[in-house]
Amino acid sequence: MRALLASLRDGRGFDISLISITMTFLLLFCGVPLIYNAIMSFQEVDIFNLNTFIRPWVGFDNYRALFADATTLPIFYNTLVFVFFSIAGQFLVGFALALFFSLKFSGSTYLRGLFLVSWVMPGLVVGAIWNWILSGDFGILNHVLKYIGVISDNIFWRSDIHFSLWAVIIANIWLGTAFNMILLSVGLAAIPNDIYEAAQLDGANAIQRFRTITLPMMRATIGAVVSLGLIFTLQQFDLFAAITSGGPANSSNVAQYRAWEMSFKEYDFARGATISVLMIGVVMIASIIYVRSTKQEIRG
Amino acid sequence: MSDEKSKWINRLLVLIALTMASVYLFPLYWMFVTSLKTGSEVFATPPALWPEIAQWVNYQDVWQSKNMARYMGNSLFIATGVMLITCLLGTGCAYVLARYRNFWIDVGLFLILMLQVLPASLMVTPLFVGFNQLGLLDYPRIAVILAFSAKTMPFFIVLVRATFMSVPYELEEAALVDGNSRVGAFLFIVLPLARNGILVCAILIFMQAFGEFVYAKSMIQDAQLQPASVGLNTFMGPNTVEWNRIMAYSMMYVLPILGIFILLQRRIVAGLTSGALK
Numbered sequence: 291m292r293a294l295l296a297s298l299r300d301g302r303g304f305d306i307s308l309i310s311i312t313m314t315f316l317l318l319f320c321g322v323p324l325i326y327n328a329i330m331s332f333q334e335v336d337i338f339n340l341n342t343f344i345r346p347w348v349g350f351d352n353y354r355a356l357f358a359d360a361t362t363l364p365i366f367y368n369t370l371v372f373v374f375f376s377i378a379g380q381f382l383v384g385f386a387l388a389l390f391f392s393l394k395f396s397g398s399t400y401l402r403g404l405f406l407v408s409w410v411m412p413g414l415v416v417g418a419i420w421n422w423i424l425s426g427d428f429g430i431l432n433h434v435l436k437y438i439g440v441i442s443d444n445i446f447w448r449s450d451i452h453f454s455l456w457a458v459i460i461a462n463i464w465l466g467t468a469f470n471m472i473l474l475s476v477g478l479a480a481i482p483n484d485i486y487e488a489a490q491l492d493g494a495n496a497i498q499r500f501r502t503i504t505l506p507m508m509r510a511t512i513g514a515v516v517s518l519g520l521i522f523t524l525q526q527f528d529l530f531a532a533i534t535s536g537g538p539a540n541s542s543n544v545a546q547y548r549a550w551e552m553s554f555k556e557y558d559f560a561r562g563a564t565i566s567v568l569m570i571g572v573v574m575i576a577s578i579i580y581v582r583s584t585k586q587e588i589r590g
Numbered sequence: 591m592s593d594e595k596s597k598w599i600n601r602l603l604v605l606i607a608l609t610m611a612s613v614y615l616f617p618l619y620w621m622f623v624t625s626l627k628t629g630s631e632v633f634a635t636p637p638a639l640w641p642e643i644a645q646w647v648n649y650q651d652v653w654q655s656k657n658m659a660r661y662m663g664n665s666l667f668i669a670t671g672v673m674l675i676t677c678l679l680g681t682g683c684a685y686v687l688a689r690y691r692n693f694w695i696d697v698g699l700f701l702i703l704m705l706q707v708l709p710a711s712l713m714v715t716p717l718f719v720g721f722n723q724l725g726l727l728d729y730p731r732i733a734v735i736l737a738f739s740a741k742t743m744p745f746f747i748v749l750v751r752a753t754f755m756s757v758p759y760e761l762e763e764a765a766l767v768d769g770n771s772r773v774g775a776f777l778f779i780v781l782p783l784a785r786n787g788i789l790v791c792a793i794l795i796f797m798q799a800f801g802e803f804v805y806a807k808s809m810i811q812d813a814q815l816q817p818a819s820v821g822l823n824t825f826m827g828p829n830t831v832e833w834n835r836i837m838a839y840s841m842m843y844v845l846p847i848l849g850i851f852i853l854l855q856r857r858i859v860a861g862l863t864s865g866a867l868k
Contacts, residue, residue, distance in 0.1 A: 299771045299772065299773050300771040300772045300773070301772065304772045304773060304776075305686045305689070305690070305772075308682030308683060308685065308686050309682070309683050309686045309687070309698065311679060311682070311683075312679045312680060312682065312683035312743070312747070313683070313698070315679050315739075315740065315743070316701075316702075316705060316740060316743060316744070318740075319717070319736055319737060319739070319740030320705050320708065320713070320740050322720070323713055323716035323717050323720060324708075324713075324716070326716040326719070326720055327712075327713075327715060327716035330715070330716065330719065335719070340719060340722065340723075341722065341723055342723075343723070387610070390606070390607070390610070391607070393603055395599075395600045395603040395604055395607070396600055396604055397604060397607070398603075398607065399856075400855075400856075401607045401608070401611050402859075403855045403856060403858075403859045404611055404615070404855070405611065405614055405615075406851075406855070406858070406859055406862075407615065407618070407848065407851055408614070410794075410797050410847055410851050410858070411801070411844055411847065412800065412801025412802075412803070412819055412843065412844065412847070413801060413803060414801065414803050414819045414822055414823060415621075415801070415822065415840045415843060415844050416617075418822060418826060418836060418837075418840050419617045419618070419620065419621045419837070419840065420617065421826070422620070422621075422624065422833050422836070422837065423617060423620060425833075427633075428632070428633045428635070428637070430620060430637055433635070433636060433637060437636075464614075464617065467614075468614075472859060472862065521706075521707045524707075524709055525707075525709040525710065525711070527709070527710065527711040527803070527804050528801075528803050528804070528819075531803065531807070531823060532822075532823070532826065535828070546709050546711045546712055547711065549711060549712055549715065550711045550712075550714060550715075550804065550808070553714070553715040553718065553808075554714075554718075554807075554808050559715055559718075559719055562715040563715050563716065565712075566712035566713070566715055566716075569709070569712050570708060570709075570712055573707050573708065573709060573712075574704060574707070576707065577703060577704050577706070577707040578704075580703070580707070581700060581703050581704075
């Protein structure tokens with residue numbers, strides 16, 4: 291007993307207790323739900339058996355029903371479009387900004403940091419603001435676009451099935467650009483300046499320097515930023531709730547919103563769990579890529 | 591000549607940067623301006639960049655009619671709870687993960703990085719059903735605090751671990767040689783040295799929890815207990831026209847977060863970049 295106490299105060303027991311308390315917590319509130327989620331996706335879950343653990347086992351019926359549903363594939367396709375264009379937009383704008391801010395000028399660090407305000411805002415507020423900016427008849431974006439002559443008629447961003455998904459993508463690009471820019475700036479700052487100077491002496495122009503020095507040196511950073519972008523984009527929920535609610539007619543619905551809708555709007559928890567299991571699989575793969583691209587960091 | 595030239599380039603760059611920052615931050619300005627307009631000014635064409643007379647009364651009106659004090663109180667309660675649990679449980683774990691280098695530590699880190707990515711909207715289904723069975727949903731704010739702490743914990747651990755890595759191990763060793771126990775060295779040497787980094791991370795967690803929506807929306811049915819994010823969602827509805835009042839609500843909701851951000855901007859940016867990469 292005394293040896294145990296001593297170990298807790300002054301030995302291995304100290305480390306082990308610190309780490310095991312946290313791990314137990316994470317196991318209870320992440321690990322167990324994950325497993326429970328998978329189990330539910332093989333069960334029949336309804337309002338009546340919601341409170342019992344013993345529910346009818348239905349095998350892959352939920353999965354079959356999911357893919358037999360005509361709305362499922364378009365929603366997965368939307369997810370793909372949403373993820374791809376969100377990441378592409380965030381990354382390109384973020385990289386351009388990071389390159390610009392890497393030119394040192396007075397106040398560059400402060401101004402760059404200011405962009406990050408988009409990242410700390412509650413997602414629902416960002417959604418509310420963009421909902422208003424993108425409003426059809428009175429939205430400022432339509433007004434500006436008409437003023438500079440890009441469009442002649444108002445675009446009904448939120449209620450036109452051809453634009454509703456893009457409304458959320460635009461808001462999401464705005465939301466994520468700053469984070470991309472900050473991380474890419476860190477990567478840019480880590481490239482030693484003398485490489486550029488040497489290349490300049492050898493007569494390489496700016497584009498050549500970018501292609502042969504910046505891009506190769508940034509490979510790990512870019513990998514991490516893109517996979518982080520994938521992870522954050524797949525987590526995006528608030529913007530859908532605040533701008534389109536997945537509508538009209540599921541035209542802007544994506545898997546992570548659909549899973550929630552199934553459980554909490556239609557009370558079909560088994561279907562919600564089924565979509566969740568599939569999407570969690572996708573997210574896990576993305577995070578393995580992320581972990582691999584930051585491996586140097588983990589190895590220290 | 592060259593000096594004069596670089597001065598002008600500097601000015602030009604600052605000008606471009608300011609332009610880009612104002613374009614990027616325009617949505618925030620638009621929220622602010624809209625919140626000060628009258629109901630008819632909101633729908634004026636062309637939209638005015640500044641209202642005729644600033645309607646500060648919108649704020650008072652929304653604060654009272656939407657019972658915002660209650661919503662903000664609930665947000666504060668949830669955010670404080672999440673921050674406390676995350677810090678209490680996360681700090682020690684981050685310390686151990688920073689201190690050692692072996693196979694099991696790598697496994698632990700890998701698990702934590704994997705947990706960091708689980709989307710809340712996917713985890714909420716099993717959490718809701720499970721909490722319901724355990725009776726935890728009778729205390730819905732506690733349920734949200736627990737669920738969201740599990741979400742923020744991995745992020746916190748990754749960031750705070752980076753802070754602990756920058757505390758030289760020699761200092762701890764010296765404390766041990768001087769007769770401190772491990773507990774003593776951790777509490778009186780390592781923790782104080784890592785204090786600033788931990789504080790910044792705690793504030794980041796607080797800001798995230800202050801804006802949390804998915805768990806609160808799904809688990810808290812009683813309007814008395816809902817946080818401001820759910821209140822905003824209810825306020826907006828599908829066919830709203832009260833944009834000036836919604837923007838006033840949003841302004842009041844984000845003001846604490848904006849305030850913290852502006853005060854601690856430099857530290858937040860530094861803390862964030864240290865953990866996510868290198």
